Amino acid sequence: MTILISPLSISVLQFLGVAFLGIGLWAWSEKGVLSNISSITDLGGFDPVWLFLVVGGVMFILGFAGCIGALRENTFLLKFFSVFLGVIFFLELTAGVLAFVFKDWIRDQLNFFINKNIRAYRDDIDLQNLIDFTQEYWECCGAHNADDWNLNIYFNCTDGNTSRERCGVPFSCCTKDPTEDVINTQCGYDVRLKEVLEQQNYIYTKGCVGQFEKWLQENLTVVAGIFIGIALLQIFGICLSQNLVSDIEAVRASW
Structure with missing residues (x-):
């Protein structure tokens, strides 16, 4: 039953990844970046399109590995899905701890980031x-x-x-x-x-x-709830993929 449910749920992740990638590539096409790749480095500030491309790429890779791995009972793809999701979870956890410990440094980096983008305010419509x-x-x-x-x-x-x-x-x-x-x-x-x-x-x-x-202090409960919810989904995905791998290996061992 879990083998049937998993591809259906993970394929949604893959579809969202394709959608984000499509939006990002369309935005770059409208700005002429695709016809002049060197213009990617011309912007002095942050290009928001990168958010769509990175998030979309990660979601597509996860969705592809999880969905195909479950459908084809490919333990390599399922293990890759589990490890990749675990790495993302670890990076998120590390970033959260560092942000709490080095609050002043994070504040300085945020100040630097905003000022850098103020300089490039008129350079890019996004x-x-x-x-x-x-x-x-x-x-x-x-x-x-x-x-x-x-x-x-x-x-x-x-x-x-x-x-x-x-x-x-x-x-x-x-x-x-x-x-x-x-x-x-x-x-x-x-x-x-x-x-x-x-x-x-x-x-x-x-x-x-x-x-x-x-704003962060006033909405700390909501923000924490969102991050906890995302973490639980990631843990659930890791456990589900590992469970599928165990089931597939057990069936193969019984042959």
């Missing part, structure tokens, strides 16, 4: 949308504060900057007016020329690193 979503969702601006946008060539306050966005911030930093149905994409223009206290009337002045930490 990265731009990701930053805008982050700032709107956590009601923040920059890594530590709005002045982090000085790192971007379009928003910095240097005298040589001729951009209309000089001394401004992206619209995602602006506080939202519930009466406005249309987003004012120019709401952040010249806002950093104002005094800090006055800026609070127009934009979010708290940094995204601090807001993320605050």
